[in-house]
Amino acid sequence: MARRRGWGGSPPDSDEEASRRIVAAAVELIGRTGSEISIADVAESLGVIRQTVYRYFPSADALMRASAIASVDGFLDRLTEVVRGLRDPVEATTEAVVFTLTGIDSTPHLGILLTATYSAADPNGITSAEAQAFGMTMIKRFDVDWASYGYDDAALHDVVEYMLRTMQSFFVSPGNPPRTPDELRAYLRRWMGSAIMAQAVVST
DSSP states (O other), X not given: OGGGSOGGGOOOSSHHHHXXXXXXXXXXXXXXXXXXXXXXXXXXXXXXXXXHXXXXXXXXXXXXXXXXXXXXXXXXXXXXXXXXXXXXXXHHHHHHHHHHHHTGGGOHXXXXXXXXXXXXXXXXXXXXXXXXXXXXHHHTTSOOOGGGGTOOHHXXXXXXXXXXXXXXXXXXXXXXXXXXXXXXXXHHHHHHHHHHHHHHHHTO
């Protein structure tokens, strides 16, 4: 019972509820500050000690990724409208990446997801379950018949990882000067597009 003390006088009834409340607190704090937060920040907002939060999330990066996943539904709805009707995988992925990178400023949770996926403490974060879940949710919003281009589930996970790595690299280092959206589209169609279409060749 010690782990359920605090919580502003209203302890959770289960570990699942505790995890949800921790994530909800992190989402609220990120939305208010627009930046990464610490385990201590979340613990203070819930009236618990840091060790309580650590029982459910082993690191701040893990909590940030879970919070980002929980808060980007609105972004994914807008993305769906942007890619609606785009059946070419190159066009769909290009527009999705451009929309994501240009929408970072208005969606701080998403920026944290893309930057928190790699850190010295968690160098494999880019392939974490949270990051992959976000990417798979994104790509499944496309009107693309992936199977007709040679993609099975394993290949789709590979292309999701490729997109995540691409978006992260542009977010961390956009270039000097940064490309305009049209310049970014041309770059992505040429290089990312070639990689995406390679699956159709491999599968024949």
